[in-house]
Amino acid sequence: MSKRPDKLSEDDRVLWNLVARTAKPLKGRAAVDIPDIAADTKPTSPQAAQPAANAPGAAKPKAQHVTHRLDEPTLDKLAKGRLPIEGRVDLHGMTQDEAYSLLFSFLHRAHAGGVRYVLVITGKGSSSGGDGVLRRAVPAWLSTPAFRPLVSSHDHAARNHGGSGALYIRLRRVRS
Template identity: 85%
Template sequence: MSRRSDRLSEDDRVLWNLVARTAKPLKGKIAVDIAAGARPPPSQSVQAAASPAGAAKPKTQHVSHALDEPTLDKLSKGRLPIEGRVDLHGLTQDEAYSLLFSFLHRAHAGGIRYVLVITGKGSSSGGDGVLRRAVPAWLSTPAFRPLVSSHDHAARNHGGSGALYVRLRRVR
């Protein structure tokens, strides 16, 4: 008989925190505060995305490279397979960050190379969506750097400006 390990992996912990934060306590019960886990809070990276264009960026922040034109062309025409996709519609920033991080971590571990991240285009009132602005900034942060090689806006048939192609780094 094998012993079950009572420890959660980092992916399981992120997923559990995502689910636990959305759960409502039963009537008459007190809500338990859930620890955020070992990931950086998304508010730090969102500030970088929301900063004005003329503002100076810190030297430690590295921006991922955009996909090269031949690869972008192959992805948009379907000649290069998109092996995974994640839809972040309707999620809060914390939920989206946790889901995106765990999804990319599992995809990278599985040897997947190209994925589609659907952020949505934002509100219909003319403003940019929060996730549409924040996700590219998240992908350029140190937490995602070991996973993400590059990213770019998707072709119109894959969601256009409301989606991103993400190339994951090769597993070493």
């Protein structure tokens, strides 16, 4: 049996705080105040950066980089299981801020670990006929400067991996 380390890494601490905030205290017990450590370490969300860019006197933003789509042979191999999906993250039921933080830390860890292909499950959205918020937001996030060093390309997943409610993401190779 291996000995557990006593300290959590910064990524684990951010993830734990996201999970701990969703927990409800037992009946008759007071809620514990959880410090907002994630706010210090999480990158700004695209919505938070928008007002500063539109401020008078601000430099014009550069043309937004559009992430490439996966090529057909790669999509086919991923769909048929001939190319391994080395990681997956499920963003169901999260707010945009929670999903952004989790997605960024997940992709950062996967990229650092040399992972090439991951599956991100966004869900298809509400049953009231509208598109899901995360289903629309995640592809837009992947084209932002924060994700550009990590993500090479992305595309909708095959039906057996979640269809339009999931994305295949190819991460960039780690530079030596």
